Amino acid sequence: MKKMVYLNLTGYVQGVGLRYSVYNMAMRLNITGYAKNLYDGSVEIVAEGDEENIRELISYIKNGLRWARVENVVEKWEDYKGLYHTFEIM
Template sequence: MESGTEAVRLTAWVRGRVQGVGFRWWTRSRALELGLTGAATNLADGRVEVVAEGSRGDCERLLEHLKGGLAPGRVDSVVERWASPGGTFTGFVER
């Protein structure tokens, strides 16, 4: 298997002004463009949790989008965790 094509789960916690600004919708759009499944969820502490599954390369591209400065609102920091995919998602949803 080529590097970057193995299936992974990316969990990213995005901190900043990311609630109430269309951030989850924007994230969902980017994820669907990349063919990823998962969810973008508002957390009680003001962060957005993004869970995405797909090829490592596509998940890395989504992470670049999250950190890239073009997202709505303001991203102050992104903490990421990589794991094996759970396979529980169909599509990409906002929660």
């Protein structure tokens, strides 16, 4: 089933290649949306696609990033909207 999730990541998450790593994984998992640095030092991610693939992306963010230190992930799940056609780094 397709879903959409808003993620807010805090910790040591900017300037360490996190958005690029998430982009690569999202492309492999056929997830659309974006990853964006926010002014408060956090990273915002919006992801649309199969729920199982999104959950795999979230697991990767929590456990698979080499240089980042993700301390907290806030998830806000919604119904799929089909707003994005690719995954972008903003």
